[in-house]
Amino acid sequence: MPAEAPAPGTPDSEAADTADAAAELRRIHAFLSAFTRRQAERTLPVPGGFAALDDTYALSYGNNHVLIDGPTDPEALPGHVDAALAPLAHRAVYVLDAATGDACAPPLTRAGYTLTRTVVMRHTGPPPERGGAREVELPALRGALTESQRRFLPDVPDEVIHTLVERRAARRRGAPDVRFLASHDEFGEPASWADLYLDPAVGVAQIEDLVTAAAHLGQGHAGVVLDTALRMGAEAGCTTTFLVALADDWPRHWYARRGFVPVGSVHCFERT
Incomplete structure (x- = not known):
């Protein structure tokens, strides 16, 4: 039997x-x-x-x-x-x-x-049927990235902001397929964006640094980017798509409502 x-x-x-x-x-x-x-x-x-x-x-x-x-x-x-x-x-x-x-x-x-x-957090369930964001290059995101870093880190020197924006170029080396995704406003400016790292050979994808511009919060752009990343991961043959969220901040609950479940944790220790 x-x-x-x-x-x-x-x-x-x-x-x-x-x-x-x-x-x-x-x-x-x-x-x-x-x-x-x-x-x-x-x-x-x-x-x-x-x-x-x-x-x-x-x-x-x-x-x-x-x-x-x-x-x-x-x-x-x-x-x-x-x-x-x-x-x-x-x-x-x-x-x-x-x-x-x-x-x-x-x-x-x-x-x-x-x-x-x-x-x-690992995504569960079927991928969204559609997204709506598109792949962009780093220069198209530079202004939005600079503005968002200044919002999150208002007191750091300009050289630090510059480093945090430009370091994204190094991420191209991190995975076999690295994509920068963005949802745009009616004027063609990035409203929300994220990185997508794909390794189809091992079937794993990571979504990283999903951020929305302050002027576009609450307008659904982050969901568009997330759905696009999940759809692209599935189309690339990745059966595991994950992200990492702060344990004590609200986005993890937003991700949970969109099908992500906790599977582990990472301890981050820092000293200035």
């Missing part, structure tokens, strides 16, 4: 769901590690992970940090980070595994780091 699938709600079905979620999270972690390595100008080994470095964008934490993607010694980690990031004014450590991140929190906190927890 053919095997039957476990009935929903039974211990066997719950165990299968847990195993599936764990497998999805491993795929996502592998994607994040690979993206970080490929995007970096150079890498240095660190026990339990590596340092991703880029002198062109030295002011960017996202381009110069330590990524821990394996077992590490939490007590020794602050010293390893100092050695790897020694020339830089900042320190940043991202830990993919939640339990490892919890173990690293006390020694890093004692060393002066602040912790931000983010939630890894």
Whole structure:
């Protein structure tokens, strides 16, 4: 007789769901590690992970940090980070595994780091039937990106804003297929935008940095961009599409209403 699938709600079905979620999270972690390595100008080994470095964008934490993607010694980690990031004014450590991140929190906190927890969310259900955003190049987004960075970081110097805008060019190296998407207003100006990173060979896509211009909040442009990214991911053959959202901010609830479910978390430690 053919095997039957476990009935929903039974211990066997719950165990299968847990195993599936764990497998999805491993795929996502592998994607994040690979993206970080490929995007970096150079890498240095660190026990339990590596340092991703880029002198062109030295002011960017996202381009110069330590990524821990394996077992590490939490007590020794602050010293390893100092050695790897020694020339830089900042320190940043991202830990993919939640339990490892919890173990690293006390020694890093004692060393002066602040912790931000983010939630890894995977899209469930069918992709939207249509989107409406289109692919653009970085120059088309430069003005909107500069305005949004100034909105989020009003007190930082101009050189930091410049770095945060221009560093997007390095993301082209991070995945086999990198697209910048935007929904436009009636005058053809970007109203909302996001990155889409695709690796069809492993079937994983990431949506990153979904932002809406202040003048266009609440007009549906973010949904247009998100739907387009999900549709493009599906058309590229990616069966796993995910994003990362702050654990204590409202967008994660908006994503949840659009079919994203939490599958893990990333610990982000930073020290200025």
